[in-house]
Amino acid sequence: MQKRDVIIIGAGAAGLMCAISAGGRSKSVTVLDHANKVGKKILMSGGGRCNFTNYYTEPTNFLSANEHFCKSALSRYTQWDFIGLVEKYEIPYHEKKLGQLFCDNKAKDIVNMLLDECTNVGAEVRTHCSVEKVEKTENGFLLTSSQGKWQCASLVIATGALSIPTMGATGFGYDIARQFGLKVLPTTAGLVPFTLTPKLLEEFQGLSGTSADAIVSCNGVEFSENILFTHRGLSGPSILQISSYWKPGDVVEINLFPGDDLYEKLKTRQKERPKSHINTVLAEVLTKKLADRLTELWFTEYKDTSLAELSNDALQNVATQCQAWQLKPTGTEGYRTAEVTLGGVDTDEVSSKSFEAKKVQGLHFIGEVLDVTGHLGGFNFQWAWASGHACGQEL
Numbered sequence: 252m253q254k255r256d257v258i259i260i261g262a263g264a265a266g267l268m269c270a271i272s273a274g275g276r277s278k279s280v281t282v283l284d285h286a287n288k289v290g291k292k293i294l295m296s297g298g299g300r301c302n303f304t305n306y307y308t309e310p311t312n313f314l315s316a317n318e319h320f321c322k323s324a325l326s327r328y329t330q331w332d333f334i335g336l337v338e339k340y341e342i343p344y345h346e347k348k349l350g351q352l353f354c355d356n357k358a359k360d361i362v363n364m365l366l367d368e369c370t371n372v373g374a375e376v377r378t379h380c381s382v383e384k385v386e387k388t389e390n391g392f393l394l395t396s397s398q399g400k401w402q403c404a405s406l407v408i409a410t411g412a413l414s415i416p417t418m419g420a421t422g423f424g425y426d427i428a429r430q431f432g433l434k435v436l437p438t439t440a441g442l443v444p445f446t447l448t449p450k451l452l453e454e455f456q457g458l459s460g461t462s463a464d465a466i467v468s469c470n471g472v473e474f475s476e477n478i479l480f481t482h483r484g485l486s487g488p489s490i491l492q493i494s495s496y497w498k499p500g501d502v503v504e505i506n507l508f509p510g511d512d513l514y515e516k517l518k519t520r521q522k523e524r525p526k527s528h529i530n531t532v533l534a535e536v537l538t539k540k541l542a543d544r545l546t547e548l549w550f551t552e553y554k555d556t557s558l559a560e561l562s563n564d565a566l567q568n569v570a571t572q573c574q575a576w577q578l579k580p581t582g583t584e585g586y587r588t589a590e591v592t593l594g595g596v597d598t599d600e601v602s603s604k605s606f607e608a609k610k611v612q613g614l615h616f617i618g619e620v621l622d623v624t625g626h627l628g629g630f631n632f633q634w635a636w637a638s639g640h641a642c643g644q645e646l
């Protein structure tokens with residue numbers, strides 16, 4: 252039997268940060284992970300460069316049934332705290348866009364930094380360790396694992412969520428929550444590409460890899476970034492962002508001319524270049540390929556007509572279709588490609604200060620296993636760092 256003050260299950264972003272925070276307060280800490288290496292999602296994130304935080308992190312960048320829950324932890328460990336740590340390790344980084352900070356070199360720099368910090372505070376990290384059973388005892392918890400039995404006063408569940416099962420994602424954290432009678436809110440894939448009907452896929456065939464700036468909106472929320480046509484449907488930052496707000500059956504509205512009043516533009520071109528055609532005007536903003544295909548698909552009756560011959564109603568039709576394109580996705584690509592999981596352990600069950608379950612003394616939940624999900628752009632890691640740090644300070 253091995254005894255520790257704190258056992259953390261899950262050596263991902265939140266678990267490692269919690270180990271550093273608790274270890275720094277002289278607690279004996281062991282982190283157990285069933286994977287063959289630590290921080291796999293950190294390693295694969297941001298295209299291998301890890302978008303580790305965002306300059307503009309605010310509570311409004313997070314979705315949760317309780318929008319206030321994330322505020323306390325985010326204010327106690329901010330983006331500036333994590334940037335300070337990155338700078339202490341002289342890890343080169345840059346802002347890519349919209350406050351999103353990426354490593355110049357590789358995501359491994361972040362994992363190495365976290366592991367070095369664990370070593371500095373004496374926190375032990377073990378891989379290849381599956382936890383088979385968790386039992387409550389009088390003084391804490393008894394764990395049965397593939398590496399023997401463990402006893403601890405505080406148990407922290409940092410096992411993340413369901414996205415990318417091939418990376419070791421499991422519903423373990425939800426099972427533990429349920430075992431102890433805590434509520435788990437329904438989960439769905441977030442930050443995930445949309446799938447389309449076979450008819451739409453056929454219509455967009457050949458556009459795979461084409462992108463366009465767009466404002467995408469649904470359920471009263473909008474995002475203004477790229478959309479990307481893929482061979483399975485639609486992706487790109489705007490689509491990933493809105494997917495977290497979309498529910499099956501919802502229609503998504505897409506404005507392909509975000510900076511323009513397209514009707515006014517068409518009227519102006521009608522005067523300036525009366526002999527030109529719709530696709531030429533669309534190609535001033537969209538790629539030629541996309542402009543030609545949309546004209547072919549949406550404006551068949553006008554495609555061979557010069558602008559001079561088009562009525563105001565026709566021009567208005569074109570503008571409305573391009574600036575308020577109504578699209579009904581068939582679904583999403585699901586957890587297989589989703590960056591995050593919406594829903595999870597109900598935050599009402601957990602203290603926003605210590606992350607301890609209100610009903611079970613010594614049991615804590617941090618990171619993505621909780622019902623807190625960030626927007627795209629480094630916010631999900633900031634939540635992992637902040638919740639891990641806050642919990643570690645209270646253990």
Ligand SMILES: Cc1cc2nc3c(=O)[nH]c(=O)nc-3n(C[C@H](O)[C@H](O)[C@H](O)COP(=O)(O)OP(=O)(O)OC[C@H]3O[C@@H](n4cnc5c(N)ncnc54)[C@H](O)[C@@H]3O)c2cc1C
Pocket residue numbers: 260261262263264265266283284285286289290291292293295296297298301302303304380381382409410411412414415418419420421423589590591617618619620628629630631632633635
């Ligand atoms: C492809 C991809 C790219 C991403 N890019 C970014 C990005 O650039 N910026 C950003 O902010 N967010 C990004 N995210 C989201 C981010 O990775 C997660 O929100 C974050 O990793 C969650 O941290 P966590 O510690 O809660 O969980 P995780 O990092 O998922 O860690 C959970 C750990 O628990 C372990 N585990 C799971 N089940 C068990 C079990 N039963 N027993 C033992 N161990 C277990 C896992 O092996 C894993 O090591 C990305 C996600 C994906 C999938």
